[in-house]
Amino acid sequence: MNWTSAIKAIAAALSAAMLAPALAQDSPVRIGYAIARTGPWSAGAQVSQEPNYIMWAEQVNAAGGLSVKGKKRKVELIGFDDRSEAETMVRTYEKLMTSDKVDLILPPWGTGANFAVMPLVQKHGYPMLAPTATGRKLLEMKNPYFFALLQQPDRMMDALAEYLAARSIKTVAFIHVDELFGLEQASALEKSLKAKNIQIIEKKSYPLGVKDLQPVLNDIKAKNPDAFISLSYPPDTFLVTGQAKAIGFNPKVFYAAVGTAFPVYRDKMGPMAEGVMGLGTWNPKMSPQAKAYFDAHVARWKKEPDRWASAHAWAGLQILQQSVEKVGLDRKALRDHIASAEFDTVIGKIRFRNGENISTPGVVSQWSGGEFEVVWPPQNATGPSLFPKPAWK
Amino acid sequence: MSTDLRRILVLLVAASTALATLPWLASDFMLSLALTCLLYVGLAVSWSMFSGATNYLSLATSAFFGIGAYVTAWGFESLPYAVVVPLGGLVAAAFAALVGAAVLHLRGAYFAVLTFGLGELVRHAITYAEKTYAKTVGRVIADPPESIDVYLTVLLLAFLAVAVCATVRASRFGLALAGIGADEERAQTLGVNTRRTKILAFALAAFFAGALGAAMAVRWTYIEPASVFNPFIGFQTVLIAMIGGAQTLIGPIASAVIFSVMTEMLRLQFPYAYLITLGVLLILLVLYLPGGMASLFRRAWKPNA
Amino acid sequence: MTFWIELVATGLITGGIYALVALGLNLQYGLMRVMNISHGEFLMLGAYLTWLAHTVFGVDPVAFLPVVAILLFVLGLAVYRLCFQRIVRTSPSVEVIEARSLLIGFGLMYLVQNAAYLAWGADMRGYSYLSDPVQIAGARFAGNSLLAFGFAMVASLSMLALLRWTMLGKAVRAMMQSPAGAQLVGIDTRVLHPAVFGLGLALAGVAGALLSMIYEITPGMGEPYTVTALIVITLGGLGSAAGCLAGGLLLGLVEAFGMHFTSPSLKMLLSYGVFIGVLLARPKGLFAR
Numbered sequence: 001m002n003w004t005s006a007i008k009a010i011a012a013a014l015s016a017a018m019l020a021p022a023l024a025q026d027s028p029v030r031i032g033y034a035i036a037r038t039g040p041w042s043a044g045a046q047v048s049q050e051p052n053y054i055m056w057a058e059q060v061n062a063a064g065g066l067s068v069k070g071k072k073r074k075v076e077l078i079g080f081d082d083r084s085e086a087e088t089m090v091r092t093y094e095k096l097m098t099s100d101k102v103d104l105i106l107p108p109w110g111t112g113a114n115f116a117v118m119p120l121v122q123k124h125g126y127p128m129l130a131p132t133a134t135g136r137k138l139l140e141m142k143n144p145y146f147f148a149l150l151q152q153p154d155r156m157m158d159a160l161a162e163y164l165a166a167r168s169i170k171t172v173a174f175i176h177v178d179e180l181f182g183l184e185q186a187s188a189l190e191k192s193l194k195a196k197n198i199q200i201i202e203k204k205s206y207p208l209g210v211k212d213l214q215p216v217l218n219d220i221k222a223k224n225p226d227a228f229i230s231l232s233y234p235p236d237t238f239l240v241t242g243q244a245k246a247i248g249f250n251p252k253v254f255y256a257a258v259g260t261a262f263p264v265y266r267d268k269m270g271p272m273a274e275g276v277m278g279l280g281t282w283n284p285k286m287s288p289q290a291k292a293y294f295d296a297h298v299a300r301w302k303k304e305p306d307r308w309a310s311a312h313a314w315a316g317l318q319i320l321q322q323s324v325e326k327v328g329l330d331r332k333a334l335r336d337h338i339a340s341a342e343f344d345t346v347i348g349k350i351r352f353r354n355g356e357n358i359s360t361p362g363v364v365s366q367w368s369g370g371e372f373e374v375v376w377p378p379q380n381a382t383g384p385s386l387f388p389k390p391a392w393k
Numbered sequence: 394m395s396t397d398l399r400r401i402l403v404l405l406v407a408a409s410t411a412l413a414t415l416p417w418l419a420s421d422f423m424l425s426l427a428l429t430c431l432l433y434v435g436l437a438v439s440w441s442m443f444s445g446a447t448n449y450l451s452l453a454t455s456a457f458f459g460i461g462a463y464v465t466a467w468g469f470e471s472l473p474y475a476v477v478v479p480l481g482g483l484v485a486a487a488f489a490a491l492v493g494a495a496v497l498h499l500r501g502a503y504f505a506v507l508t509f510g511l512g513e514l515v516r517h518a519i520t521y522a523e524k525t526y527a528k529t530v531g532r533v534i535a536d537p538p539e540s541i542d543v544y545l546t547v548l549l550l551a552f553l554a555v556a557v558c559a560t561v562r563a564s565r566f567g568l569a570l571a572g573i574g575a576d577e578e579r580a581q582t583l584g585v586n587t588r589r590t591k592i593l594a595f596a597l598a599a600f601f602a603g604a605l606g607a608a609m610a611v612r613w614t615y616i617e618p619a620s621v622f623n624p625f626i627g628f629q630t631v632l633i634a635m636i637g638g639a640q641t642l643i644g645p646i647a648s649a650v651i652f653s654v655m656t657e658m659l660r661l662q663f664p665y666a667y668l669i670t671l672g673v674l675l676i677l678l679v680l681y682l683p684g685g686m687a688s689l690f691r692r693a694w695k696p697n698a
Numbered sequence: 699m700t701f702w703i704e705l706v707a708t709g710l711i712t713g714g715i716y717a718l719v720a721l722g723l724n725l726q727y728g729l730m731r732v733m734n735i736s737h738g739e740f741l742m743l744g745a746y747l748t749w750l751a752h753t754v755f756g757v758d759p760v761a762f763l764p765v766v767a768i769l770l771f772v773l774g775l776a777v778y779r780l781c782f783q784r785i786v787r788t789s790p791s792v793e794v795i796e797a798r799s800l801l802i803g804f805g806l807m808y809l810v811q812n813a814a815y816l817a818w819g820a821d822m823r824g825y826s827y828l829s830d831p832v833q834i835a836g837a838r839f840a841g842n843s844l845l846a847f848g849f850a851m852v853a854s855l856s857m858l859a860l861l862r863w864t865m866l867g868k869a870v871r872a873m874m875q876s877p878a879g880a881q882l883v884g885i886d887t888r889v890l891h892p893a894v895f896g897l898g899l900a901l902a903g904v905a906g907a908l909l910s911m912i913y914e915i916t917p918g919m920g921e922p923y924t925v926t927a928l929i930v931i932t933l934g935g936l937g938s939a940a941g942c943l944a945g946g947l948l949l950g951l952v953e954a955f956g957m958h959f960t961s962p963s964l965k966m967l968l969s970y971g972v973f974i975g976v977l978l979a980r981p982k983g984l985f986a987r
Contacts, residue, residue: 038668038812042820043916080664086613086620088660091429095422095661112531115615119537137533137615178524178963180531180617205524206962207517208619209922211913214708215958218701234822238914246831246840268824268914303821448793450800496974499981502733502796506932507977509925514970521963624925632804635797665816672808679801680784 028076029066029329031057032096033106036113039084043234045109047262048132048309051301053077053106056317059296066321069328082108086116093117097124103329104320111135111180114146121145127335129316132309135184139355145335147355149312153188155362156279160229160255161192163364163376167387169226169253173202175216175240176231185231185257201225210236214243227253234259237278238268245272245392252388253277261308261365261372271393273367275386280307280365280372282347285382293346307365307372315345398563401642402556409552416541428544430653432605435551436626437634437645439601442558443594444631445639446570449497450505455627456512457485457599461606462621463519466532469611474538478546478607485603486596488515493595497588509624516622523618531617538611546608554601559642561597570594574640602630636678638685648686704837705954711839711847713950715909717943718850719923720930721857722901728874728937729894731792732782735803737927738920739810740770740899744906745915746814749823759827760845763907770903774896781806786891807921814917827911842911849908853901854943861939870894874937933973935983944984948972 033053036045057075065072078096082089089108096102097120105121107114107130114133121128122143131149138148164172172193176182182205193200201223204216217240220228228251230240237259244254259265260278269276284294293314297305305311322343327333342351342359350359364376366385373383415427436454444451461481468477496507524530537543561567569590572580581587610616629652637648659667678686723737744766751757751765781802789795828841861867872880873890881887905923913919930949934941949969956968980986 037665037820038815038918040918042815042918043822046820047822081660081667083660085623085625087429087609090612091422091425091657094425098421099423112613112615112617112620115533116613118614137531141533141535175962178520178530179619180529183524183528183530204961207520207966210962210965212708212712212953212957213962215705215954216962218704219958222701235914238824242829242840242912245829246843247838248831262822264822264824264914268826270826272826272829450797495978499977501793502727502936503932503977503981503983506928507974510929510970510973513925514967514974517966517970521967524963628804632801635801666812668808668812669816672805672810672812675805675808676781676802679798679805680781683785683788683798 028074029068029104029324030076030078030100030102031104031106032078032093032100032102033108034080034082034089034092034096035106035108036084036110037081041082041084041109041113044132044309047264047306049109049313050079051297051303052305052310052313052317053079055297055300056314056321058300060321067325069325078102082113086113089113090116090120093120097126104324104331104334106317107131107133111138114138118143118146125331125335127331127338129319129338131312131316135180137180137184143355144339147316147338147352147357149316149350149357149360150309151281151360151362152356153185154191156364157185157188157192157362158195159362159364159376160189161196161198163385164193164198164227164253165196166376167253169198171199171201171225172227172229173220173223173225174200174229174231175204175206175213175220177233177236178205178207179233181233181258182231189229189231206236208233208236210239212243213240214247217243217247217249221247221249225251227251228255229253230256232256232258234262234265238265241265241269241272241276248392250389250392254389255364258308260367261306263304263306266367266370266372274369274393275367275389277364277366277375278372280374281360281363282311283307283365283371283373283382285371286374287346287348289346311347312360315343315347315350318345319343319350395563398559401559405552405555405559409548412548413545416544421540424540424544426654426657428547429657430650431544431547431551432609433630433633433649433653434646435547435554435601435605436630437637437649438551438558438642439554439598440630441634441637441639441641441645442554442561443570443591443598445634445641445645446562446567446574447591447594448574449591449595450501450631451508451595451598452505452624452627452631453489453492453508453511453599454602454630455622455624456508456515457489457602458606458626459512459515459519459618459622460485460488461603461608462610462616463532464603465607465610466534466616469534474542474546474611478550478604481607482600482604485606486600489599490592490596493592494588497591497595509627512622512624512627516618519622520618531615533615534611534613537614540612543608543611547605550601550604550608555642555646557597557601561594562642566590566593571640632675636675636685641685644685651686700836703835705958706951707834707837707839709951709954710947711843711950712953713947714847714850714854715843715905715946716926716930716949717854717946718846718908719902719905720927720934720942720946721853721939722898722905723924723927724931724934724937724939724942725857725894725901726898727931728939729870730782730786730799730891731795732786732799732895733796733803734806734898735800735924736806736810736920737803737898737902738922738924739807739814740773740902740920741906741909741923742814742915742917742920743773743810744770744903745910745919746818746823746906747903748907748910749825749915752825752827753823759907759911763904766903766907767900771896771900774899775892777806777899778892778895782895783891807924811917811920818917820917822914822916824914825910840912842908846908846912849904850946853904854939857939858943929969929973931983933976933983935985938983938985941983941985948984 036042057077065074080092105126107128109132111133114130127145129147134150176186237256255277257279261280266273284291323337327337363374365372366375375385464481465477569585633648634645638644726732751762785798831838832841869885930945934945952972956965
């Protein structure tokens with residue numbers, strides 16, 4: 001059998017299959033995305049991102065559709081699993097943008113995936129509002145179609161350093177994960193602490209996937225720092241919390257970056273979570289709009305949104321919605337509008353400068369009485385902070 | 394050159410030339426799909442050149458692929474694409490030769506697990522070195538080459554892999570490898586320098602894996618150890634080659650294409666359940682077609698040397 | 699002094715858990731040369747079952763352990779019958795069994811892992827159990843880690859005793875050494891094979907149940923444990939139960955000491971370095987048979 005003809009035949013068949021949906025009626029607004037439903041990225045993607053996408057489309061359609069410059073059209077979501085693989089994800093977006101020619105796209109999960117999609121969004125001109133990508137390196141690429149919704153590391157670490165200074169913390173020990181995220185947060189933290197004259201008495205890093213950090217925690221405990229900061233991902237955040245309790249390490253401030261904002265942190269740690277601080281932006285107490293979003297999420301998915309990226313994902317969808325209403329589906333015009341206007345979202349006003357969300361402030365959150373309260377700075381706080389950290393329960 | 398080999402090479406050139414026209418005929422997505430097929434053709438064929446013949450089941454493909462990718466990550470700023478790709482292959486081959494000299498006396502499952510461990514070792518070594526000396530953990534490729542260039546490069550590499558494999562199989566070198574696979578001690582008594590033969594073949598297979606890694610890396614913009622040293626690449630290569638029939642030439646090729654296309658079609662049609670279907674198909678295939686897919690072709694194709 | 703006790707103990711606890719995870723795989727490989735790459739997926743199932751029982755029905759995880767063991771034993775019998783029996787019986791040589799069981803293992807891995815994604819979603823799950831610290835000789839450990847370690851020791855030592863001193867154990871060892879010979883003296887592989895496979899999965903499930911008390915649970919949690927299990931049994935010597943225990947403990951100690959004396963970042967490098975080093979010196983593992 002001739003392989004060339006076989007490949008041509010398969011190509012023809014697949015092209016026909018792909019072409020079919022594009023020939024269908026063009027009244028729904030088609031929004032495509034690839035996101036992790038399986039693989040290492042899926043734990044984050046299925047908490048913070050995809051549930052929001054689906055819920056948003058349902059809400060919009062229930063209200064009659066997405067308003068495109070005043071005319072309402074139904075939203076059709078076209079989503080695929082990217083298996084937490086960059087290549088699969090890139091290929092899927094190529095299909096969505098060139099073969100399926102979707103009207104809009106939504107981003108995948110995580111900094112690595114967003115990096116991989118950047119060239120495509122610029123080449124094909126699809127604005128992308130990313131709620132789970134963070135890092136100076138991303139913004140340094142100056143991609144005009146890319147908008148990062150999360151607060152960048154310097155902002156969050158500045159807020160943390162301010163809080164520590166306000167509580168007269170003198171010494172800090174911190175650990176970070178050997179990943180771009182950990183490294184950027186670490187260097188931002190060092191800078192912020194230095195600016196407040198807080199001394200770093202120990203810093204260590206560890207590889208992703210570590211299953212035991214007790215030796216490291218013991219070493220740090222022996223040095224008796226005022227504050228302990230763990231710039232970690234969810235598995236390590238859980239690990240560090242459990243092991244700190246096991247060895248009785250209870251500094252005045254205990255901060256674990258990612259994972260603390262997830263409801264599962266409270267479920268798994270139980271009373272242990274009380275007093276633990278971390279990266280978060282919001283909670284349902286912040287505003288009626290926030291509460292409405294929270295309740296809708298719980299009603300739809302029988303689970304709470306997380307207290308960090310979930311709301312940013314929702315805000316991104318709101319921004320997209322508001323822009324399409326005003327400007328329509330011309331993607332270049334959309335991009336220009338998103339880049340220049342100010343928007344009202346569930347986490348407050350948002351405006352972008354050079355792709356960075358410059359409005360949402362850096363804050364420090366803390367588990368207190370079963371809710372991840374925003375405790376610093378005072379003007380954004382939803383509740384008082386617990387200081388020093390109460391004993392492990 | 395034997396007539397069989399000549400016939401294979403002629404067919405290969407024809408097929409590759411036809412495939413080279415694809416960028417102008419097909420959509421971006423189809424091109425990407427073809428790219429994936431070609432990638433796994435290259436990986437599976439070069440893998441079977443060593444592991445299929447000698448029965449030394451290597452899981453080091455991920456290590457070589459990742460090394461190649463990092464050569465691109467480090468070198469792309471100062472060197473052109475056409476240089477980093479073969480350079481990635483050479484570095485991977487050198488690494489394979491070095492490592493092979495030390496570990497190719499291990500057998501069976503020990504060898505397999507050890508080669509797997511190698512991939513992880515290299516990954517962690519690079520993470521550590523990058524973090525400590527370069528103060529970073531990922532590298533950004535700022536100005537990647539056009540998709541057409543990537544496609545044609547991978548096509549060329551796949552073509553070379555198949556051509557080299559076919560040539561090796563028809564040569565005394567290939568005969569020696571097959572002999573090692575059949576009965577290593579016997580091959581040794583018959584005068585084969587088994588150590589040198591194995592190392593050479595191991596390095597040759599590594600060259601292609603490394604070059605392919607170097608070529609593909611530019612598609613992801615951001616290179617980090619966890620994603621380029623993904624062990625799944627190695628697993629999938631082994632899977633494809635063995636399902637196709639690792640002792641044959643056509644087996645891995647057909648298997649690579651069919652597996653890639655089928656996985657993609659399943660993924661797009663059944664966004665939630667496709668991997669389960671794949672798992673079931675795989676199990677059925679191994680249970681009821683133990684000779685691999687190549688055994689299906691044996692009836693329609695003349696047996697190769 | 700307390701510090702050294704804690705360091706060694708931490709290493710042993712981690713190592714003991716590694717050995718526990720590897721125990722089931724070792725049995726399956728040693729007896730049948732079945733390389734069950736999906737081993738970790740059954741560990742994951744044990745974790746999910748325990749989590750469900752505890753959070754939905756309020757069952758005590760420790761009390762649930764025997765249930766997990768039985769459920770996974772039965773599942774193991776079914777999996778063996780459906781997926782592996784044909785290979786073990788019809789393959790021309792042990793290398794072929796290894797190769798084919800490897801491929802079947804992949805298929806099972808896809809199947810089980812993705813069934814879990816479909817059934818329970820990708821979200822992380824977890825519950826808190828026995829997380830209160832326990833003091834031993836001045837050193838402190840989490841209760842759940844000690845439990846896992848204790849169980850690992852009991853299981854490993856029982857397995858060793860079983861293999862060495864009971865008729866069943868002798869039958870299994872006979873089968874490992876010489877399948878043909880064992881059959882000649884009347885040992886029935888048709889019963890032994892499925893039973894040992896089932897036992898292997900039961901051990902994986904119980905390991906998963908214990909780990910679910912300590913770590914968070916996701917459908918993808920099994921793969922790293924499969925990798926660890928493979929490293930441990932290769933390090934210890936394929937098929938050797940004593941080697942499995944020794945390999946696991948060694949790895950745990952290397953990690954703990956490595957983390958303290960160098961840095962956690964080097965921990966992985968050290969583990970793999972030691973692993974490769976041991977194999978270079980002793981190509982068939984520590985306790986080669």
